[in-house]
Amino acid sequence: MNTEHANKNIACTITNCKYHSCCGDYCSLEHIRIGTHEANPTQKSCTDCESFELKA
Numbered sequence: 001m002n003t004e005h006a007n008k009n010i011a012c013t014i015t016n017c018k019y020h021s022c023c024g025d026y027c028s029l030e031h032i033r034i035g036t037h038e039a040n041p042t043q044k045s046c047t048d049c050e051s052f053e054l055k056a
């Protein structure tokens, strides 16, 4: 996993994620998937980055 890549189109502060860029508050992936754990999402907290994986 090349976390030296910083995708300036995806700002992210989740440093616990294995895809977080080592070089700034960005994601290192080319694209991510956003989803929800709610049946009817109405707030920011209803949304999830489904590409998140816990850093080992």
Ligand code: SF4
Binding pocket: 010, 011, 012, 013, 014, 017, 018, 019, 020, 021, 026, 027, 028, 029, 032, 049, 050, 051, 052, 053
């Ligand atoms: S996969 Fe999601 S949570 Fe992980 S660094 Fe990228 S945007 Fe952040």
